[in-house]
Amino acid sequence: MIQRIVMKRGPKPEDLTGKKFGRLTVICEANQKWGHRHWRCACQCGRQCIVAGTELKRRRTRSCGCVRREKIIHGECADPRKSREYRIWSVMKSRCSNPKATGYDYYGGKGITVCPDWRNSFVQFLSDMGRAPTKFHSIDRIDPTGGYEPSNCRWATPVEQAGNKGSSTSLRIRITRGVRASPRGNCSP
Numbered sequence: 001m002i003q004r005i006v007m008k009r010g011p012k013p014e015d016l017t018g019k020k021f022g023r024l025t026v027i028c029e030a031n032q033k034w035g036h037r038h039w040r041c042a043c044q045c046g047r048q049c050i051v052a053g054t055e056l057k058r059r060r061t062r063s064c065g066c067v068r069r070e071k072i073i074h075g076e077c078a079d080p081r082k083s084r085e086y087r088i089w090s091v092m093k094s095r096c097s098n099p100k101a102t103g104y105d106y107y108g109g110k111g112i113t114v115c116p117d118w119r120n121s122f123v124q125f126l127s128d129m130g131r132a133p134t135k136f137h138s139i140d141r142i143d144p145t146g147g148y149e150p151s152n153c154r155w156a157t158p159v160e161q162a163g164n165k166g167s168s169t170s171l172r173i174r175i176t177r178g179v180r181a182s183p184r185g186n187c188s189p
Ligand SMILES: [Zn+2]
Pocket: 023, 043, 044, 045, 046, 047, 063, 064, 065, 066, 067
């Protein structure tokens, strides 16, 4: 009742329904909290959340929280030594796309590519692959002629990778090609 009187007296209440704020799209108005109007929003990531209208309009809230969560994961790039997965991801990308990268001749130069989802997002790579089980595991393409994509990749130790390539000859070839088959795996500095 009070709300109705206030709304009649004040300026026409702003309807944010359908408006976009960063990753959020407003679905409808939600119950007021602490005297402030709140809105139910759909986030691009699929979650829903309720946000104060003022937070949306001041652009202080631009996602359900997923942007922040991604940044936390992305904090791994701040110190790559701490994140083996981040290091592997960045080496994988550069040797497939940067002609100056070590090993490019045997990856990008041979037409090995990284799928777009992984190329564009370390978060996606990590969510598909999970963490390397041990520091001895590195990323292995199940079909060596195929590219880096979820269906063709696994974490494997150097021994498993050599087995996958058929024989120890392949391992030697891999070493002479400049791919480390040491416990540090494919992770060049
Ligand atoms: Zn979200």
